[in-house]
Amino acid sequence: EVAVGEQTAINVTLGEDHQELEEVVVTALGIKKEARTIGYTTQEIAGAQLVKAREPNPVNSLTGKIAGLTVAPSAELLGRPQLILRGSSNILFVVDGVPVNSDTWNISADDIETYTVLKGPNAAALYGSRGQNGAIMITTKRGTGDKRRVAVEFNSSTQIQPSFLAIPERQNEYGFGSNYQYAYTNSLYDEGNVNRRANIWGPRFEGQNVPQYDSPVVNGVRQGTPWTARGANNFRDFMGVGVLSTNSVAVSSSGDNYDVRLSVANNYQKGMVPNTGLNITNFNLSTGVHFNDRLKFDGALNLSLQNSPNIPQSSSGPESETYIFQVYGSANWSVADMHDYYKGPQGIPGVQQYYAEYGRGNNPYFVAYEWLYGHRKTDLYGYGRLSYKLNDHFNLALRSQITTWNQLRTERVPYSAITYKTPDLRQGDYREDRRNLLENNTDVLLTYNQNLGKNFTLSAVLGANARLFNYNASWATTDFLIVPGVYNFSNSKNPVQGYDFGADMTVLSAYATTDLTWKKFGTLGLTGRFDKSSTLPAANRTFFYPSASLSTVVNDYVRLPEAISFLKLRGSYAAVRTALTQYSIGSAYQQVTG
The missing domain is CATH 2.40.170.20 (TonB-dependent receptor, beta-barrel domain)
Incomplete structure (x- = not known):
């Protein structure tokens, strides 16, 4: 203390004092601890670092960010990413210190302040048996610390996915059939054709005349038309452009004895398969x-x-467009001819689909x-x-x-x-x-x-x-x-x-x-x-x-x-x-x- 007395000015010199701010992380039960005192492995990452390049699912953004955590994003619409933490896929999700049942889609990335991954049974022992393999803890944003006491935050992003990163090559040298033979029968739906089951063992595409599904029928006999690989790009031509649009707005406020935050976020996805989407x-x-x-x-x-009015199927079955083209479909027909899936004379609206290979599979647009x-x-x-x-x-x-x-x-x-x-x-x-x-x-x-x-x-x-x-x-x-x-x-x-x-x-x-x-x-x-x-x-x-x-x-x-x-x-x-x-x-x- 210095007595002021009759002095009109006091000179003060500030001295240096080196102090290190301790890193604090959120642990089990939402308890904050100094990182240096924790005896098990934790890793924290700020949510703001993971929204610069948007992902359909917020957890996908953790890919490559957390040691020991493997994130395998799903290519399917509404597919939950596969998460493996130190060899286990049974991982607990905790939001603001409280365990939640999450499909990983029920939280907006713009509401997340930090992700903290607690690794191993020590980290999650207090959450019971369901936390035995570790936990992903999410801390959400709270009211603003802005001195103006009210803040409005708006985020918007749109991504377009024009094509797949890679598509396996398929042979387009031979059409479907067996024993290098094929001919569409004289019947409307090719019933009884023993040569149409296998999809790659038919005649070679050399432009020769082969009776096909759209070949003319004269006096009850189906004529031959050029046998070519007109559908070599059917899969690419069928798939559309994928769109991911994310928009969010948040209003937050705080005072001396309160804080409040309200947010609305919309995630819209348009699938690459026609007539598929998610909101x-x-x-x-x-x-x-x-x-x-x-x-x-x-x-x-x-x-x-x-x-979602329609979620595309990726299974190996007749309801999957990928299966229709990449597993079972042949190149002797063009997908452009399949748009009208009730086209006559094969098709009957509401009752019978029109398809080049009907009997083996389904018209992709019909599906x-x-x-x-x-x-x-x-x-x-x-x-x-x-x-x-x-x-x-x-x-x-x-x-x-x-x-x-x-x-x-x-x-x-x-x-x-x-x-x-x-x-x-x-x-x-x-x-x-x-x-x-x-x-x-x-x-x-x-x-x-x-x-x-x-x-x-x-x-x-x-x-x-x-x-x-x-x-x-x-x-x-x-x-x-x-x-x-x-x-x-x-x-x-x-x-x-x-x-x-x-x-x-x-x-x-x-x-x-x-x-x-x-x-x-x-x-x-x-x-x-x-x-x-x-x-x-x-x-x-x-x-x-x-x-x-x-x-x-x-x-x-x-x-x-x-x-x-x-x-x-x-x-x-x-x-x-x-x-x-x-x-x-x-x-x-x-x-x-x-």
Whole structure:
């Protein structure tokens, strides 16, 4: 202190003080810790780094960004990327510290502040058996820190995919047939032709006259026309231009005792297969309120609406355009002649398709516009957390989260579609696959932080969790249709076939974690969790799994060469258990029939 006295000016000289800001990462239960004290592997990446080059799915952006995480983006519309973390594909998703059931499409990339990948069982021990292989933690954006207190953010991008990166070459030297022979029969639909089954063993394309599907019939006899590879580029000519358009707007505000953010994002995809597309709209609301110095509330709500009139199929079957062209189709016909898929005399509107190879497969335009796979899904998740600061060392929090979604997928199989069904009467079908999920997690958390003298720092969490899970699914199909083009179960020619499946689960848990740091020499971390699961036998439903870790930053107490800026040693141990559950559930048909 300096006495002012009668002085009118005081000269102050600021001295340098070198201090390093500690990196903080979000760990299990959403707890923030200094990265240098963590005894297991974590890696964090900012969401802003991953939206410069847009991906259809936000998780696709993690490709090549996280060590040990393999991301295999799906080329299919609405296909979930395959994620493998240290050899396992069973990875837990956590949003703002709360586990969610995610198809990876139900969150907007523009709402993500950071991704943190917790690797291995130590990192996710406090999330129970479903986190035994690690977790991908997503922290969403909150209210603005702008001094003007209100901020508006708008993002828009459009990408065009004109073609595939690579297309396997196919031979276009021979047409379909067998024993190097082929001739379309005199009948309208080529019935009884023994030489049309295989697709590459027919005559060589040399311009010779061969009776074909569009050759003229004179006096009941089909004439020959030049045999050429007129459809060598059928697949490229059929596929269109893919479009990915993403638009989002967010309004955020904050004050001395509150923050709020509201965003709307739309993801539109136009498939390369004609008449396919996907529209996803996400609404996100997050808020926080400080009632006083001790009591505060924060929460978030996310609604995702998905809709597709038709999802292209990539299976090896007669409903897949890729299969039609690249596996089974020949080059002796041009796809340009297939646009009118009810063209006469072969075609009859609503009843019989027109196709050069009918009997072997389906007209690709007929599949694209008549054999439809619809998709609708409503996905909602959110949480609310109320926390109270008991004193300088203890904090008590109550948190409850809900995840729920309902999904409807339909399949409309038109008359004359070749399905490989037994018997294949080609009289159409209609199917519905309904799935509903509801999950609630409620936690009570008591946290403790204190310096123990001059040498030790202790932080601990004691918590309890109740997890309620309910899944219901139904799958039903007609057994051929009575009236063409009428897609409902009352139009089934034979009795409707239906399957139902339900799964309920309750898990009650108690857990604890503690970190003890000794000066700057090292940190010991311990966790333990008890689970009581309803999926296990009544006499043996409770199990315990612990973990321990030790870490030290050598730079803090050993002078190292300048070339080594940071050296950390760590080791960990964990014992995990499972509750005889599976991390994903399919349709009722799959669950019942296997």
